[in-house]
Amino acid sequence: MSGRFATLDFEREVEAPVETLWQAWTAPAARAVWAAPTPAVTVEFVEADTAPGGREISLCKVPGRPDIRCEVGWLELRPAARSVNYELVSSEGVTKSAALVTATFAGTDSGSRVAFTIQLSSPAEDMEADYRQGFGAGLDNLAGVAARTMVLRRLIRAPRPVVWGAWVNPETLPLWWGPDGFSCRTKRIDLRTGGEWVFDMIAADGTVYPNHHLYREIRPEDRIAYTLLRGENGPRHADAWASFEEADGATTVTLGMVFATAAEYQDAKGFGAEALGLQTLAKLARFIGAD
Structure with a gap:
């Protein structure tokens, strides 16, 4: 040219x-x-x-x-x-x-x-x-x-298809998602591009945290992109992604979140969101027997 x-x-x-x-x-x-x-x-x-x-x-x-x-x-x-x-x-x-x-x-x-x-x-x-x-x-x-981005990473000693399968199976995702002591109560779940997951995260003391994930992209064994809302059709909390990289028979999982505002990012850091997110990835590893 x-x-x-x-x-x-x-x-x-x-x-x-x-x-x-x-x-x-x-x-x-x-x-x-x-x-x-x-x-x-x-x-x-x-x-x-x-x-x-x-x-x-x-x-x-x-x-x-x-x-x-x-x-x-x-x-x-x-x-x-x-x-x-x-x-x-x-x-x-x-x-x-x-x-x-x-x-x-x-x-x-x-x-x-x-x-x-x-x-x-x-x-x-x-x-x-x-x-x-x-x-x-x-x-x-x-x-x-x-x-205002938070990035978490964990090496999970299991093949990528196994890690991916635990994440995108609507029956298994709610079983491990969330930090230690939390459980999930699903209202609707549709794990595909354009799908959603409407659920409550319930803390050990019974406190309920409504969540709504909107899945913008699910690319098999590669990445998931989704938006986090505060409750069903609630305000945007963050744009997030999970990526899955083969690592000599193991899988490196990267979980990233771009918070909607700098204030929300600071609030998340203040209540220990990084440690809680790493607990979530550790629960995934334990769930598939790769702890």
Whole structure:
């Protein structure tokens, strides 16, 4: 593609561990939260495969304007260190820009830092300015999302199909879900893309916590993306995902949550949500006999 060429550099300091920032940058469920540069833009993800050689396709929608199609191809992914991807932006079948995006990640005393170098080619004269504005706004959103994201991880010594099966079976999920001392009382459960789980979590002292999970994506043996509501059709509490990675016959489970607000994130940390979430993953391991 002939036209204009530019090299753009961006950098952000983020109040989150570098591993959390990496998850916010790469996990499709998290990317869906921060991808829209402004509230006037709606981003619809058509396809998302965050792996070397994988592809992501999204549509940016603004009322009264043609959709903008963005294709991302992941070329290199070195967890919490570096990513390289290409990005093709088009509208109505016409390519607006092509870019190579290199991101480097590092931990800092106060959190983490990410630096981006973008090699941009575009036939449009104003695309460089648009890219600076749009990508810069997206990175501001990324930093805000990472700062209210909680990431938990556990290695479960069982094959991935076994771990996956315990999670997506409507008969077994309620048996282990929740921290130690909690039980689940299900009202409705439909574990599929577009499905839901309406249930109460009941503490050892009898306190009832109504929950509603809306499943946005269930990709077999790979990942689950869902929204947590405070009770049936209640207010949004968090956008969450679980991913399952094969690890020499065992399974690394990553559970991530982007809380709806920074205040809710701080409240969750205050009552020990990280420890409680790890208890939930430990209950899963015990349930399948892999403790």
